Amino acid sequence: MTPGRTDLGREVEAALGEVLAHVRGETSLPCRIVDDPAAEHIVAIRKRMNLSRQRFADRFGLDVRAVQEWEQGRRVPDRAARVLLTVIDRDPEAVVRALAE
Numbered sequence: 001m002t003p004g005r006t007d008l009g010r011e012v013e014a015a016l017g018e019v020l021a022h023v024r025g026e027t028s029l030p031c032r033i034v035d036d037p038a039a040e041h042i043v044a045i046r047k048r049m050n051l052s053r054q055r056f057a058d059r060f061g062l063d064v065r066a067v068q069e070w071e072q073g074r075r076v077p078d079r080a081a082r083v084l085l086t087v088i089d090r091d092p093e094a095v096v097r098a099l100a101e
Helices: 007-023 039-048 053-060 066-070 081-089 092-100
Strands: none
Touching: 039 066, 039 081, 053 066, 053 092, 081 092
8 A cells, every 4th residue: 555645646646635625515617518319300300311320320430229219218318429419509500520630
């Protein structure tokens, strides 16, 4: 064992202190709200673009099976997928441009 406290240990203590202060309502932690699209919203995004599931998945680099399961409510997109779906919803051409480069 290491005698005394390490830098990592001090970082962990500081982080836990921030969490406790947040839980007690003494401070607020920075956060970003990411849309959590319901199955109906995902279907609406795709249909608004007039794309089949396969074409939607191909255009935006998604797995067609994942899109199907999201739309049918059997799975929920993970955080990265939710961010991507939010960008697709707001500016689909930005995603197309990014994937083309």
